[in-house]
Amino acid sequence: MSEFKKVVAVCGxxxxxxxxxxxxxxxxxxxxxEGLAPEQSRVFFPHLMQIAYCRGCYTCWFKTPGICAIEDDMAETRRELDQADLIILASPVYVDGFSAQTKVVLDRIIPMFDPLISVDAEGHCRHPLLQAGERRPRALLLSCCGFSEADNFAQIRSHFRAICRNLYWQRAGEILLPASGLAFVPRKYDEKFAAIKKAGEELSQQGEISPETADFIAREILSARQYQEFLNPYFSRLRKQQQGKTV
Ligand SMILES: Cc1cc2nc3c(=O)[nH]c(=O)nc-3n(C[C@H](O)[C@H](O)[C@H](O)COP(=O)(O)O)c2cc1C
Incomplete structure (x- = not known):
């Protein structure tokens, strides 16, 4: 059985x-x-919910500490995130970073902070958590991108690491799958999907994802040139087929 009782994912x-x-x-x-097999899991799809942008009014810091001025579906999302043992940020790379659908949720997390700044052991500014002694959930980044090179994840990974530091989440790993165009070719990514399931099993049973499994998922299987030659004819056909049609 998984060490994770409650898993909450934001699928952006x-x-x-x-x-x-x-x-x-x-x-x-x-x-x-499927591999992780937690006791409970909840997946949020922000674009199918009513979650407004943070207004930056700071009501949650000064007027009603911990409580956001906006009444929408974020209240439930926050309640669930606050109880999670493992938080999964599942976001495609959109314009080199997290999708807006994921980011809108992250921005609405600021009510959990105390505005009074503390300075950590490295001399860096942090906002402490409003509720001292609050649990520190583990957090996983799961992402895919359209281009073939794994370096297209550089910015989202770096952002994820900063988020974990500032939100006091403990990093549980990163599952990164490049060249998303290949995932739609029958059987091409079967081994990658099997490895993603294995990553879930590893995290559940050993408390971490092995570097071999993470590397296998992120490994580029076609060079940029090969990918271009493979995908462009298909994209050209698709464009011809769809021209004149409304999407
Ligand atoms: C708005 C938008 C921006 C994107 N930006 C990038 C990008 O900067 N780099 C990249 O490699 N892929 C980019 N992609 C491709 C997606 O990351 C890729 O198609 C991914 O598989 C989409 O995930 P989905 O099938 O869950 O929607 C972008 C796609 C969209 C729709």
């Missing part, structure tokens, strides 16, 4: 939550959860 692909769209982010998340 615009295509997730609608099976006919076949979101790769969601397919990865489903496989990972």
């Amino acid at each position: 692909s615009s295509r997730a939550g609608r099976p006919e769209e076949n979101s790769l982010t969601q397919r990865m998340l489903d496989k990972f959860l």
Whole structure:
């Protein structure tokens, strides 16, 4: 049985939550959860919910500490996140970073902080958690990107690490799958999906994802040139087929 009782995922692909769209982010998340087998899991799809942008009014810091001025679906999302043993940020790379659908949730987390700044052991400014002694959940980044090179994850990984530091989350790993165009070719990514499930099993049973499994998932299987030659004819056909049609 998994060490994780409650897992909460934010699935920030615009295509997730609608099976006919076949979101790769969601397919990865489903496989990972299959391997992890937590007692309870909850997946949020922010684009299918009412979650407004943070207004930056700081009501949650000064007027009603810990309570956001906006009444929408974020209240429930926060309640669930606050109880999670493992938080999964499942986001495709959109313009080199987290999708807006994921980020809107992250921005709405600031009510959990005390505005009074503390300075940590490295001399860096932090906002302490409002509720001292609050649990520090583990957190996992799960992402895919359209280009073939794994370095397209550089910014989202760096952002994820900063988020974990500032939100007091303990990093549980990163599952990164490049060249998303190949995931739609029958059987091409079967081994990658099997490895994503294995990563879930490893995290559940050993408390961490082995570097071999994470590397296998992130490994580029086609060079940039090969990927270009493979994908462009398909994209050209698709463009011809769809021209004149409304999407
Ligand atoms: C708005 C948008 C921006 C994107 N930006 C990037 C990018 O900067 N780099 C990249 O490699 N792929 C980019 N992609 C491709 C997606 O990361 C890729 O198609 C991913 O598989 C989408 O996940 P999904 O199937 O769950 O929607 C972008 C896609 C969209 C829709």
